[in-house]
Amino acid sequence: MTVAAPARFDLDAPVLDHRPVAPGIHELTVEAPGVAAAARPGQFCMLAPAAADARDPLLRRPLSIHRVADGGRVVFLYRVVGRGTALLAARRPGDLVRVLGPLGRGFTPGAGPAVLVGGGMGIAPLLFLAERLPAGHGHAVVLGARTAAELPGLDRFEAAGHRLLVATEDGSLGEKGLVTGILEGLLEEAAGGDGPALFACGPWPMLRAVREAAAAKRLPLQVSLETRMACGVGLCLGCAVPRPSGEGYHHVCREGPVFDAEAVSWEAPPP
Incomplete structure (x- = not known):
């Protein structure tokens, strides 16, 4: 039996709303019905910070999905910490933002509290x-x-x-x-x-x-887990965190970002 791959989209999403909600913290809402329907809590997307015709910066920025709202809206909450997120913060309603997602492994709650x-x-x-x-x-x-x-x-x-x-x-x-x-x-x-x-x-x-x-x-x-992430799909291998007892590494973008706590080594933080 063949298991279907998780739904993933790479699209230009219209910005519906974008506003500062605290000093240095912004809330970005885009229209992306496919992403909204497929997303699960704990997953993330990779967003291109610059306009569609720009190539600098080249790499997208990973942002957790903050919430999914009616009408295929996906909301991101992020802090401006560098050039990429500063460029993203300049995007306005009506602009298009390139979005790849939903990505990664999310939370898996059970039936109890x-x-x-x-x-x-x-x-x-x-x-x-x-x-x-x-x-x-x-x-x-x-x-x-x-x-x-x-x-x-x-x-x-x-x-x-x-x-x-x-x-x-x-x-x-x-x-x-x-x-x-x-x-x-x-x-x-x-x-x-x-x-x-x-x-x-x-x-x-x-x-x-x-x-x-x-x-x-x-x-x-x-x-x-939060780590530096370049591709979001497991190709660059830059988001590695150690497993316990020297058992190798997890790659946060592909195997995470959510992990069982005992599957991670807590001796040192990720780079």
Whole structure:
């Protein structure tokens, strides 16, 4: 029996909306019905930052799918960190953006309760997952950043219908501290039951701390990893992260970006 390859599109997508939602953070909405229909939470797309007739910069930029909306709309949340994303930030409604996707392996939630943990721009892929999980099933979302200004779109997380807990390092919103502090308290509340499955995306130190908390409670954890990525389809082999115990490497674009936490070596962050 032949297994069909996952749907993937390479197309010019019209920009429907593009706006700054926080200092240095933008939300881009494009019309891409095929991508929207095929996408699963945790997947990403490769976007060309410059106009269609430009060849500089040559490489596309990987962006997590933030959410999928009615009318074949795909939404991306990203931070401007260099020349490529600065060029992308200059695109306006009516422009065409070249989009390749959906790509990669996404989250695979089960039937039980889930806890979503996001730090900084790690919140980007988690809204899509939060909106796909049914409300009223004991799910929780824990989000954190340095300051409240770096947590845009909390109203959409609230609208998903799950318990929402927030931490900021400066105390400007929610609990003062790190998301891992809230997570530890949340897991203590769940002690004695079957325990939730965890899904996390954020900076490497945060992911490592979440992994330690999950391992201590023997809870399953899926992590979405962020690495430098040139092609997005496994050809350049530039997004390698080590497997445990020197067992070789994963390639994040093709085998990830979502992995079971125990399938990754946590000794050092990706380059």
